[in-house]
Amino acid sequence: MARPSVLIDISEIEELKGITEVGDQLRIGAVTKQIEVEQSRLVAEHCPLLAKVMPWIGHRPTRARGTIGGSLATADPAAEIPLVSGVLEAEIEICMGSEFQRIRAADFFLGPLQTSLPEGACITALLLPIWKTENLGTGFREVSIRQSDFAIASAAVQIHCDNHRRITKIAIGVGAVGDYPQRITSVEKSLVGQIFNLANITEALNGVESEIEANGHMHASEGFSRRAAARLLYQVLEDICRELIV
Amino acid sequence: MTTYPKSVSIDVNGRKVSRSVEPRTSLLDFLRDELHLTGVHCGCEHGVCGACTVLVNGDAVRSCLMLTVQAEGKQIETIECEAPSHSELSFIQDAFWEKHGLQCGFCTPAMILTARALLNRNSSPNRAEIREAISGNLCRCTGYLQIIESIELAAEWLAQSNRGRVEAEESSDGEVL
Numbered sequence A: 001m002a003r004p005s006v007l008i009d010i011s012e013i014e015e016l017k018g019i020t021e022v023g024d025q026l027r028i029g030a031v032t033k034q035i036e037v038e039q040s041r042l043v044a045e046h047c048p049l050l051a052k053v054m055p056w057i058g059h060r061p062t063r064a065r066g067t068i069g070g071s072l073a074t075a076d077p078a079a080e081i082p083l084v085s086g087v088l089e090a091e092i093e094i095c096m097g098s099e100f101q102r103i104r105a106a107d108f109f110l111g112p113l114q115t116s117l118p119e120g121a122c123i124t125a126l127l128l129p130i131w132k133t134e135n136l137g138t139g140f141r142e143v144s145i146r147q148s149d150f151a152i153a154s155a156a157v158q159i160h161c162d163n164h165r166r167i168t169k170i171a172i173g174v175g176a177v178g179d180y181p182q183r184i185t186s187v188e189k190s191l192v193g194q195i196f197n198l199a200n201i202t203e204a205l206n207g208v209e210s211e212i213e214a215n216g217h218m219h220a221s222e223g224f225s226r227r228a229a230a231r232l233l234y235q236v237l238e239d240i241c242r243e244l245i246v
Numbered sequence B: 001m002t003t004y005p006k007s008v009s010i011d012v013n014g015r016k017v018s019r020s021v022e023p024r025t026s027l028l029d030f031l032r033d034e035l036h037l038t039g040v041h042c043g044c045e046h047g048v049c050g051a052c053t054v055l056v057n058g059d060a061v062r063s064c065l066m067l068t069v070q071a072e073g074k075q076i077e078t079i080e081c082e083a084p085s086h087s088e089l090s091f092i093q094d095a096f097w098e099k100h101g102l103q104c105g106f107c108t109p110a111m112i113l114t115a116r117a118l119l120n121r122n123s124s125p126n127r128a129e130i131r132e133a134i135s136g137n138l139c140r141c142t143g144y145l146q147i148i149e150s151i152e153l154a155a156e157w158l159a160q161s162n163r164g165r166v167e168a169e170e171s172s173d174g175e176v177l
Helices: A034-039 A043-046 A046-058 A068-074 A079-087 A184-193 A197-204 A224-241 B027-034 B090-097 B109-123 B129-134 B145-173
Strands: A021-022 A025-029 A090-096 A098-103 A107-112 A121-129 A136-143 A151-163 A167-175 B004-010 B015-021 B051-056 B059-062 B075-076
Touching: A021 A046, A025 A068, A034 A046, A034 A068, A034 A184, A043 A046, A046 A136, A046 A151, A068 A079, A068 A121, A079 A151, A079 A167, A098 A121, A121 A151, A121 A184, A151 B075, A167 A224, A184 A197, A197 A224, A224 B015, B015 B027, B015 B145, B051 B109, B059 B109, B090 B109, B090 B145, B109 B129, B109 B145, B129 B145
Parallel strands: B004 B075
Antiparallel strands: A021 A025, A025 A121, A090 A098, A090 A121, A136 A151, A151 A167, B004 B015, B051 B059, B051 B075
16 A cells, blocks of 8 residues: 555546435545545434444544545555445445455454455445335444544444334444444344334343453553443444434 | 547636647646646646646636646636736635745645635635645645645635625615515
């Protein structure tokens, strides 16, 4: 990344831009600018979790030029777009020569700044599943030393309830603390079918710290990272619990 | 080392500029070294400090993270086009003067351009919105409060001048336009 032998500017390729609804997926072209995703009504409507994280990415001047594909390809462990992709089980469409392939987010992010993108391939789009809008709750929080710094810990949740506030579908993930976005499937399993209230949330999150893989680093020890991620998870679920009107 | 200069045509401060550049030349280096627009400042050269901020098609952007060849066909504005003439200050510059929004001045061109981009899209920002807008610009001298107050004053003046215009239009034919 620091010293490429050849640098190709793909930012003006029209086919790689744009936000469209395709069946039950929201398709975002790889070269779509982050500021466009932030301001998009389609994204706000069909993928509110992504809309929620956008203002947390860097600063407005960096979002003016940064792209969705760029964030995915860089795969910074603290990045917000990969976290949402991981939580929602998005697909990343790539192009290799004239062949298109789709890679599941879980198979795409391999480690810090490492993806399964083959040499010579190019990301063409991010495909996010569209959940039913009714009774949909989304939440995101991150902590960093200053606003817009790289996240030290982050948590993202998307949840769907029936009309009796019983959880029908839930996706939970933490970011920044490990090598790549982590789904917390154990908590998801224990919450599905439960009534969405603080008591059930607290019970489900009991012992969640041991489910979270964390690396320590200069700004946060392993223990701190784990505790921060767990705490953010609780706060995000509490946020949604408060806001969801069912 | 073989070089492959590319010709570019860019609108800089309202004038069309055509030059031959190395593709690896950043927009920052081009504006400073080739066009001598030294009001664009080089701080960190990796997108963190914001001193290199210019407006590209009206948006505040890091010129250190943009290659000159990527500016082809775009409108670039630097601090050099902020003042209406040699003997005048723009209302934003005036507000910075009034509220002591600068000390050494290194971050100031970027702060003023960022303020202009903010006021162009949000003419009455609250304090939180101003803080958020300049959060990508580091200042080592002022502690930021005077910068925020300068932008608040500029917004106030903008609101007054817009109100004055509407009132004048109202009184001229008795109808709100």
